[in-house]
Amino acid sequence: MEPFRIHILGCGSALPTPRHCASSQVVEIRGKMFMIDCGEGTQVQLRHSHISFTKIRAVFISHLHGDHCFGLIGMISTFGMLGRINDLHVYAPQELESILDAQLKLFCPSLDYKVIFHAVDTAQQAVIYEDRSLTVESLPLDHRVPCCGFLFHEKETARHILRDMIDCYEIPISQINNIKLGADWVTDDGEVIPNERLTSPGTPGRSYAYCSDTRYLPELVERIRQVDLLYHESTYTDDLADRAKLYYHSTARQAATIAKQAQVGKLLLGHYSARYECEDVILQEAKSVFPNSYLSDEGMVVDV
Amino acid sequence: MEPFRIHILGCGSALPTPRHCASSQVVEIRGKMFMIDCGEGTQVQLRHSHISFTKIRAVFISHLHGDHCFGLIGMISTFGMLGRINDLHVYAPQELESILDAQLKLFCPSLDYKVIFHAVDTAQQAVIYEDRSLTVESLPLDHRVPCCGFLFHEKETARHILRDMIDCYEIPISQINNIKLGADWVTDDGEVIPNERLTSPGTPGRSYAYCSDTRYLPELVERIRQVDLLYHESTYTDDLADRAKLYYHSTARQAATIAKQAQVGKLLLGHYSARYECEDVILQEAKSVFPNSYLSDEGMVVDV
Numbered sequence: 001m002e003p004f005r006i007h008i009l010g011c012g013s014a015l016p017t018p019r020h021c022a023s024s025q026v027v028e029i030r031g032k033m034f035m036i037d038c039g040e041g042t043q044v045q046l047r048h049s050h051i052s053f054t055k056i057r058a059v060f061i062s063h064l065h066g067d068h069c070f071g072l073i074g075m076i077s078t079f080g081m082l083g084r085i086n087d088l089h090v091y092a093p094q095e096l097e098s099i100l101d102a103q104l105k106l107f108c109p110s111l112d113y114k115v116i117f118h119a120v121d122t123a124q125q126a127v128i129y130e131d132r133s134l135t136v137e138s139l140p141l142d143h144r145v146p147c148c149g150f151l152f153h154e155k156e157t158a159r160h161i162l163r164d165m166i167d168c169y170e171i172p173i174s175q176i177n178n179i180k181l182g183a184d185w186v187t188d189d190g191e192v193i194p195n196e197r198l199t200s201p202g203t204p205g206r207s208y209a210y211c212s213d214t215r216y217l218p219e220l221v222e223r224i225r226q227v228d229l230l231y232h233e234s235t236y237t238d239d240l241a242d243r244a245k246l247y248y249h250s251t252a253r254q255a256a257t258i259a260k261q262a263q264v265g266k267l268l269l270g271h272y273s274a275r276y277e278c279e280d281v282i283l284q285e286a287k288s289v290f291p292n293s294y295l296s297d298e299g300m301v302v303d304v
Numbered sequence: 305m306e307p308f309r310i311h312i313l314g315c316g317s318a319l320p321t322p323r324h325c326a327s328s329q330v331v332e333i334r335g336k337m338f339m340i341d342c343g344e345g346t347q348v349q350l351r352h353s354h355i356s357f358t359k360i361r362a363v364f365i366s367h368l369h370g371d372h373c374f375g376l377i378g379m380i381s382t383f384g385m386l387g388r389i390n391d392l393h394v395y396a397p398q399e400l401e402s403i404l405d406a407q408l409k410l411f412c413p414s415l416d417y418k419v420i421f422h423a424v425d426t427a428q429q430a431v432i433y434e435d436r437s438l439t440v441e442s443l444p445l446d447h448r449v450p451c452c453g454f455l456f457h458e459k460e461t462a463r464h465i466l467r468d469m470i471d472c473y474e475i476p477i478s479q480i481n482n483i484k485l486g487a488d489w490v491t492d493d494g495e496v497i498p499n500e501r502l503t504s505p506g507t508p509g510r511s512y513a514y515c516s517d518t519r520y521l522p523e524l525v526e527r528i529r530q531v532d533l534l535y536h537e538s539t540y541t542d543d544l545a546d547r548a549k550l551y552y553h554s555t556a557r558q559a560a561t562i563a564k565q566a567q568v569g570k571l572l573l574g575h576y577s578a579r580y581e582c583e584d585v586i587l588q589e590a591k592s593v594f595p596n597s598y599l600s601d602e603g604m605v606v607d608v
């Protein structure tokens with residue numbers, strides 16, 4: 001299977017710490033690279049990751065808090081200095097557009113590539129990006145400012161040819177693609193061979209849900225049911241549930257509860273409050289509810 | 305003497321490298337802290353430096369290239385989260401004001417302190433800041449966009465009292481301050497004792513010039529004559545003098561030539577191109593012209 005993996009560039013929260021960087025991830029899926037969030041310092045983390053700067057096709061910004069977007073203009077500017085020519089698509093809440101425009105005019109007046117802005121309605125679950133390999137949907141979250149997560153859904157591959165049947169019916173190579181896409185075959189004497197006899201089902205698409213920042217949001221469960229990998233913010237441990245509610249964040253227990261109820265494959269924790277010198281307490285709390293929980297960390301690469 | 309020192313937070317140039325951060329320094333003078341330039345990641349470097357976030361009174365931005373100012377909004381935002389209440393003054397080219405305003409409205413709508421913008425005319429040498437202890441002057445530089453350096457000039461201290469003379473004339477304590485400030489003393493029988501007999505001269509003020517980014521600019525020599533410490537950009541070595549000219553930067557030899565002709569006390573090099581994996585070549589080149597040259601590096605603290 002072609003890789004579908006998440007590169008963690010930053011998993012800290014709003015206050016900078018020596019241990020974690022501001023939020024950013026790169027989703028690698030069938031050779032394509034998409035960035036989610038771009039806090040200050042992301043371009044340096046990207047450099048550490050050895051992901052090619054030119055490969056990032058689009059950046060998805062969950063919300064307009066600085067720790068999720070202050071690195072964008074610096075990265076765009078550096079892409080320009082490095083000679084990028086491919087368009088860069090930015091998906092973000094509408095209010096970012098005018099500031100980004102003004103920044104581009106002042107700081108990057110002679111970019112050799114286009115930055116194309118797409119406003120995202122964070123209140124709607126909707127497909128905001130689609131290509132041959134995947135869709136990306138917005139996932140409304142509950143934060144202090146308009147905010148959404150992102151659901152990456154790999155498309156099911158075409159059906160797999162059953163070599164024996166192709167040989168048996170002497171189907172020419174020119175027809176193979178049609179049959180992979182579901183066509184039946186009609187023999188010379190008019191017999192219709194249904195596609196199901198010629199192929200086996202395609203490989204189902206894998207899925208990744210990114211949910212940060214948000215209060216505990218039970219509605220999320222249906223929206224991310226059975227994703228293979230869930231990143232859910234876990235800013236606090238449950239003893240600070242009141243604080244989590246006040247600041248529209250989640251605790252590790254709440255993140256794990258969502259993961260459990262949605263029957264996801266694996267839970268990745270992050271967006272840790274600066275108060276934790278070690279996140280083991282966050283991990284243990286999550287594991288007590290949903291055993292297949294993991295801490296994200298800078299430089300980590302996670303298979304979906 | 306009270307400290308007058310420079311904390312190097314970043315001394316790299318436009319492209320991020322694993323070795324150097326974008327430009328930023330903190331000038332500490334008689335217990336006051338002033339920042340010069342604020343590239344992306346400065347707030348993290350500030351945290352590493354253990355300088356109190358609340359102590360920065362003002363930020364001076366030399367020019368509007370990202371590696372000198374992209375860290376400003378993140379730092380302002382973090383200051384807010386940390387509960388700052390003191391005004392923060394920002395001195396920068398005029399074009400920054402509208403973007404900074406828009407960023408503050410969108411990202412920091414409820415700061416508990418004021419950000420006060422002061423437009424700097426980079427084409428003029430002028431006093432742009434003054435308090436009891438120091439002045440800061442703009443120093444016009446020659447870069448691709450309007451750009452100025454900054455000259456920090458500590459004021460001469462008040463004159464020093466000669467204890468023996470005070471005792472001899474039985475001058476009351478209430479008069480000491482006047483005498484330090486230059487007053488003569490009149491004895492009971494009307495004799496005027498000139499101030500020069502009662503005091504010795506005050507300690508002369510120390511001075512620091514920050515010059516980045518700039519082409520080789522001989523006019524600078526008169527403007528920074530005999531400063532105690534000069535930071536002058538040295539993006540390249542002299543074999544790349546053509547490139548330096550093309551991109552409006554300086555070579556180490558040029559920086560050292562300015563230092564030598566201006567008879568400065570000490571030269572601090574920085575703003576190294578990402579192409580140098582080790583800056584020893586830059587240092588050796590500068591030393592061959594001006595022996596009292598030093599490489600700046602992140603975390604370094606230099607006495608003026």
